[in-house]
Amino acid sequence: MGEAQGKSAAVEIDTGERKVRLSSPDRVVFPERGFTKLDVAQYFVSVGPGILRALRNRPTTLQRYPDGAAGEFFYQKRAPKNHPDWIPTATIAFPSGRTADEMCPTEVAAVIWAAQFNTLTFHPWPVRRDDTDHPDELRIDLDPQPGTDYADAVRAAHELRAVLDEYGLQGWPKTSGGRGIHVFVPIEPRWDFTGVRRAAIACGRELERRMPDAVTTAWWKEERGAKIFVDYNQTARDRTIASAYSVRPRPNAPVSAPLRWDEIDDAVPEDFDIGTMPERFAQVGDVHADMEKHAFGLEALLELARRDEQDHSLGDLPYPPEYPKMPGEPKRVQPSRARHED
Template sequence: MAGAVELEVDGRAVRLSNPDKVYYPERGYTKLDIANYYLAVAPGVLRGLRDRPTTLQRFPDGVEGEFFYQKRAPKGLPEWLPTARIAFPSGRTADEICPNEPAAVLWAANLGCLTFHPWPVRRSDTEHPDELRIDLDPQPGTDFHDAVAAAQELRGLLEEYGLRGWPKTSGGRGLHVYVPLEPRWTFTDCRHAVIALGRALERRMPGKVTTAWWKEERGERIFVDYNQMARDRTIASPYSLRPRPEATASTPLRWEELGEVKPTDFDLRTVPERFADLGDLHADIEEHAFSLDRVLELYHEQDQGDLPYPPDHPKMPGEPARVQPSRARKES
């Protein structure tokens, strides 16, 4: 195994230790393969990370080993790599890295980072999201094509409320749809907006879509994971590699190709070729910024109240009892 190599990008030299170390045993992909992947898609991955506090999902021993989420900036942070201070639901704060250049992405890859999890805020304003992220998560008994059907219905729903969505694969079985926002609303507002859209989808696709937080109530439906818009919840960035045997990547799509593709079409080998041919399909997202006023009006018109938060969040105002329904019945 080679001791180290030095990669130069945009005038910066980044040391890559153990470049031959295998991270994806099924495919034989090494740390150097990962670094070269991120160099090939650098404009796209940086478009999704630039100026965003970012958590690193690190796999020091590859995808078959243990992993952890690095929220606080690691020791030995290069002086040229900026950070932003964010506040967790507990009130504690941390300085997270903001990868603003290709060298920053390579530096993180050298630490065993495969997946980047940026916050939906910019370092200039960490309290007001500028992206609404809608996670369509297939439950047991459903698959990617069910998520596609939900996304296509969501597209029309967004347009009815003056919004436009940009879809991407999650890198697994699901789909993510991003809506760029004017940074005027709180995390709570943005979470309520996703709840409203999810409830509207439930009515339009009965038996196929759900906003039920408790798994025992979801059934074989697509779950609109509204809590991905809660503070300190993040999803894989565009072009992030995922810890799956096939080395899939979370990949921006055109709406028109949703029904023609599958998640395994997009991996460490194929995405750079696609990027070279098509560029970043979401490059224009930053030219737009939409209002949530009409969707928040819908939330209040629905008059169904809030839904449970994740278990690690403090109790929130107006939140229903955070108790599993079957357990509540036994205790009553």
Template sequence: MVRYGDPLELTVGDRTVRVTSPDKTFFPARGWTKRDVAEYYLAVGDGAARALRDRPTTLERFPDGVDGESFFQKRAPRNLPEWIPTAEITFPSGRTAQEVCPRDAAAVVWAANLGTLTFHPWPVRRDAPDHPDEMRIDLDPQPGTGFADAARVALSLREVLADFGLTGRPKTSGGRGLHVFVPIVAAWSFVEVRRAVITVGRELERREPGRVTTSWWKEERGERVFVDFNQMARDRTMASAYSVRPHPHAQVSAPLRWEEVADVSPADFDIMTMRERFASVGDVHAGTGEEPGRLEQVLEQADRDVRDRGLGDLPYPPDHPKMAGEPKRVQPSRAKDA
């Protein structure tokens, strides 16, 4: 049996968390180990915990590092400590599961010991699992575009949100894209919040027609930034702030100030540079946008889009049941051929 060093005990707040095989290489391209990942999450623990607190969370685990096999753990592990709560979530199929709900930095480091690199929290809290309290907007650069294009679009998105009385928090996805999370009152369903994202995306598309698309079908997107509205569908999640991404260079999803968006690159933020940044400036999203917004204005615009422009719903992901008012899930070229 291969040994990867003696277990390591980390003090996280008032708890001690055991890290096994700390010397196992997790990022061969950088020579970084499981210890480096655990100590990263210890260093940014307060920020990571804020992003996850009381949210049902899927763990994306890489027990042997980024070059090994990985899997998404949606159900709480059997060895879950009693001090980490869970919540029951309902999948689109109607099945349910108990998911981990991290509440503090110790829970984050505990999950890191399981080989968790990326945390995928639902946009809900454990006490209201069917009512999102975050409207999440994913700006996904299509082939021929990149992060700089997403950054320009994000600044236009900020203006669109402001016109609807909303405030968003930007962060890198850890890859080529940008995420903007908008705190909202937990008064609407997944269907309604997804509809709001579509409406915001369409308004952004009207203002930036050469740069933005809401077309679900790839053949229609062109070299534009796609507003991936289906990331707001039930059981769709995005990487949380501070999550490590399965990138050879251990890039992380970095919270940003709006004034930084135009000047940064995803490569600026990895498990070492983010530790330094956090020690210097702390969690830049802490205390921002704490007053949750409301969606009445956006949903009124959605009604106008239907009435005045004939713009209804858009296709759901393939694994979702057929939804009321949803158009056919057939890509345009195949429908035309038929």
């Protein structure tokens, strides 16, 4: 339906690897800024090495906006049957046991091909297509709750950095494209999703102990308060985080911006959008380019998880509602409802 709105002739986008057809290039995607479909595609080309680094060989879900950023959207997990043969796929398994073949970008042209179908945000799995059951990234989502903002997330991120360092890990921070901060830790692909999630919970709990008035791992919103929520369930199978350089569907066309640790205090998330990021990228490049040179182990965090369980009776935490009941998971019921039922 969105394509019918555009009247302009199709153009070809040259990514350096190949040319990709883009129809309706003048169709407005972000009305408040006037950014068009062509602007979005050219933005992705301008940050091509960076977004490809974030997506390369990863099964990727596409968040598509056929009627522009302010319209309805949907997540496309299965690669279309008519996708180009130069875009490989990988079979991923959902918690339900069903499977799907997802696209795995290996060149910038795949990003532009997705943009042709009105994709703004890319959601890569934390795995590579040659091993879809063992994540190679520990992703920590610092999510501001009502009453908190980006500055609160920054304070939590600094303490998180100290926690990671203490447990032999290094993280790379980026803006979420909103008020939050994502910290990605490259890891050895030796643990399954359950193990990586257990490490994320241990990390979140340690951060919560150090900042009890500012950080929470409480799954139920009624228990979080005005704190930064460490969304440990973003490490569960089939849960993904917007990639670096993805465009987010807000009026100012913000992007998820990779940052250096010495930048996060002075950064203003609103400064990073499809109009400004190309110049930054031209000046400093992909500041997370070195992340792929590292791969850390989770042994220390998993030992912390073991001690939490043994010494403090801190076991698993609830999974998202659409998941089947998991072994060792506590009762998955809202606390206020549980009290009412009792």
